[in-house]
Amino acid sequence: MEAEAQSPGARAAHWPFFLLLTVFLAAVFLMPSTAPLFHWLFPDLLRPVYTRASFFELTVAHCELVFASTAVAAFIGIGTALYVTRQSGKEFLPLVSALAAIGQTFPPVAVLALAIPLLGYGAAPTLVALVLYSTLPILEATIAGLYAVPGSARDAALGLGFSPAGLLWRIELPLAAPFIFAGLRNATIINIGTATIGSSVGALSLGSPILEGLSASNPAYVIEGAIVVSLLAVVVDRAFETLEQALN
Amino acid sequence: MIEVDSVSKTFGALKAIDGLSLKVEDGTFCTLVGPSGCGKSTLLRMINAMIAPDTGRISLRGADIATLPPDQLRRGIGYVIQSVGLFPHWTVADNILTVPRLLRWPKEKCAKRLDEIVALTEVDPAWLSRYPRQLSGGQQQRIGVARALAGDPDIILMDEPFSALDPPSRASLQAAMRRIHAQSKKTIIFVTHDIDEALKLGTQIVLLNKGRIAQTGTPQEILARPKDEFVETFIGGTAPRLRLLDFEPVSTRMRPETNVQAPPIFADASLKDALNLMLSESCAMLAVQDRDGRRVGTLTVADLIEAPHGS
Amino acid sequence: MLLVLGIAGGLTLVFGGFLDMSPNRLASGIALTAFSLSPTACAAIAAPLAAFILLAFVSNEKARSIATLLAAALLLYACLATAGLLAKHLASPDKPALRLSLGSAFWIPLACALFAFLDAMQRLQFGLVARVGFFALLCLPFAFMAYVGFFDALSLAKEFENHQAVFVQALVDHVLLVVLSLAIALLVAIPIIFAVRQKSGLQNLVYASLGVIQAVPSIALFGLLIAPLSALVLHVPALAQFGIGGTGRTPAIIALVLYALLPLVRNGVTGLDAVSPDVRDAAKGLGFTAGERALKVDLPLALPALLSGMRVVTVQAIGLAAVAALIGAGGLGTFVFQGIGQYALNLVLVGAIPIILLALGTDLGFQLLLSVARGQA
Secondary structure, eight states: OHHHHHSHHHHTTHHHHHHHHHHHHHHHHHGGGGHHHHHHHOTTOSOOSOOSSOHHHHHHHHHHHHHHHHHHHHHHHHHHHHHHHSTTTGGGHHHHHHHHHHHTTSOHHHHHHHHHHHHOSSHHHHHHHHHHHHHHHHHHHHHHHHHHSOHHHHHHHHHTTOOHHHIIIIIIHHHHHHHHHHHHHHHHHHHHHHHHHHGGGTOOSTHHHHHHHHHTTOHHHHHHHHHHHHHHHHHHHHHHHHHHHHHO | OEEEEEEEEEETTEEEEEEEEEEEOTTOEEEEEOSTTSSHHHHHHHHTTSSOOSEEEEEETTEEGGGSOHHHHHHTEEEEETTOOOOTTSOHHHHHTHHHHHTTOOHHHHHHHHHHHHHHTTOOGGGTTSOGGGSOHHHHHHHHHHHHHHTOOSEEEEESTTTTSOHHHHHHHHHHHHHHHHHHOOEEEEEESOHHHHHHHOSEEEEEETTEEEEEEOHHHHHHOOOSHHHHHHHHTTOHHHHHGGGSBGGGTOBSOOOSOOOEEETTSBHHHHHHHHHHHTOSEEEEEOTTSOEEEEEEHHHHHSOOTTO | OHHHHHHHHHHHHHHSOSEEEESSSSSOOEEEOHHHHOHHHHHHHHHHHHHHHHHTTOOOHHHHHHHHHHHHHHHHHHHHHHHHHHHHHHOOTTOTTOEEEEOHHHHHHHHHHHHHHHHHHHHTTOOHHHHHHHHHHHHHHHHHHHHTTTTTTSHHHHHHHHTHHHHHHHHHHHHHHHHHHHHHHHHHHHHHHHHHHHOHHHHHHHHHHHHHHHHSOHHHHHHHHHHHHHHHHHHOTHHHHTTOOSSTHHHHHHHHHHHHHHHHHHHHHHHHHTSOHHHHHHHHHTTOOHHHIIIIIIHHHHHHHHHHHHHHHHHHHHHHHHHGGGGTOOSTHHHHHHHHHHTOHHHHHHHHHHHHHHHHHHHHHHHHHHHHHHHHO
16 A cells, blocks of 8 residues: 555546546536436436435535534544553553444444434434444544554653653654544544435435435435435545545 | 476576576486576476476476476476475475375375375474474474475475575484485485585585586585686685595595504595594594404595595 | 443433333333332342442452453343333233333443443453353343243333244345345455456556445445436346346345445455465475465465455445345345334334344354464464
């Protein structure tokens, strides 16, 4: 992977990102004008374009869900990882890493489903499920990253007179950053997907047209929602990729 | 008999083998020796068709190997490499029986062969159920040798097999190879960059330089009459004159006198042993005996230094 | 550690609802605390929690961990027994619509028990087999209790009973969906793995394009496949005879295969790359044919990596297959989404709990397989 990042092919990977971004924005804003196209594809449908909410509103709602949940998850995940890797939190490390590993085998849908009895319908259970689920990859990645810091680097830093806080901020976190970043990327992508399903419990998101289309046998709604949310996911994934390369 | 006939091989700009011809008789322990990049490994790997020559032909018992199916050919030739390459997912016993199983020998024959090989190569039977990673480097290479012999090939190719080992393991495996060669009379082609090892093991030495044969012959021939400056330099570090004493028995240099008192030595001991004894006993003369303890002659320092007339 | 678990469990026990009682399936219920239902039962659950708190002050790690295992087992069964008994006590034949759901004072102490198990087993350094064996032993009495109808009064059990006939079918459908996709994905992945290894230039392209698919949300990918597949079946009606359709299993399997490809290919390539060139050289020199080399050397040596790829993919597919219920592919997800739609939360659990157990069980199974495969290599 290291070698790939240096290749000219990978450097040229920037332009597809901006191209994708343009296509995504076009899809969001120009969806209403695609009515003739969908009408031509599905002549039987009375309403070929989803109009209950504009795709811009849906996208904003979707992004809010994802951003809020990922931010909270990052705060909890990184915080917990830092705590259990310090002397004072060492006691919890085995349980926390076991939980992070086992928790990730729980399917996101199941976590979403389990949040309903506690929180009812709407955006709240979706948000909680997203936070719960996406905390785990961030937590696991951060622990892995902190453990990947070479003992010699830590040793040398302490020997040179770093305080524990200085060691954390100036040595450990920068060295663990690529891992943490990968965890964040993973969590964000999972959240974009789970937020889509979140519309089944009543949260407004880009999944809403898909689910409504499925239940009302309107394939045009399904395609519209699917295209926009897929583009959103791919754009965000590429953005992370580009950032990752820039950071390296 | 292995015949290499005007073979050349080029890798990119590098001429690895340059119009080389060589004959190796059956039962020979042939050591290919030379500096790195001289083409010795390439030559070896051409004999079991791991590398195809650009021009020329290699034949085995008169048959051109290019005409034989490579897998069949290789199953009939033992192969030992420096990095051993044991199969990590198989036990030692499974590793040894690789080729018999490729040849689909029946179970009983395999079991019998395993016992024979374990005895011949002095493999500790306790290792058989272990996995390669549980063995030391020297132990692994012993299994490598056993694996190469298991299919009972007439020819064994060995590519720097002992170069990566610690000196005691190397000495022990070298001794094992000499014994195995003496017992089985197999043809062995052995690549090494270590002239000492080549002289110690080989009955025929092939000294290579830049893809060509610099000199070939018995160890004595090479040591006594280096053909050119390259050979001289290459064997220089081995104290060749001293080394030659290794190959000559006391009986060829002794004089018939039997009445002088001196420390005893057997007539079939090497001249090197004799010199060593003189040095350790601080004497200039030894009493030569045969194996029954009868006095047959006397050896002096002067006899060691000057070859007898007519030899 | 134990202090936190004990206090958290204790607090929810005192303040949280143990059983939610509602007059019928749809009405919202009232939460009843364990203490208000039966002080004895409450004490039975509180005792092991108190034991946790006390155990936190035992300094001998081994003794403490063993005692924790015991206390956690007691806690687990105190919760289960109380739930069954209290529900039986509250239920009456003249109110058949009465629903009794388990509340947070049941679930959280239960979770505390499981956390305590995990932590103690980690500290006692139980091996994989010991862990699996211990949990199996722990589940046996539960299975027996469920079998004899101890929990029948709980509405979770009622929902399960109501859907029993469909449940088996859904479970089979779910497993079939996952197994079938995995098998197809393997068949597709193997040639890709070899192609990628032959031509290194291909690797970036394959990884990038499969990586894009990974990012696409599952329900979107399902949705995107429906229209083209429907059109295809419309134009080639013969396909319908093979059970291929625009909705249902076909798009679900295609999507699951697409998701599975990247982890399989990446792990396969990594596994093969890790096979030492010396071993390959030796195999060639000893006269293995190309086929024998692939089958007897490359495959077994790359197996651990491939298996861990399959582990990821299978666990992921179990979750994705649940989403596939939305496009009519059947499976356990059907209960989840039906339950969500009808506001029947116990029905959601009938789907969600087996999905989780299936995922956990599969994960454990693969871990066992992996440890066997690694032990050999």
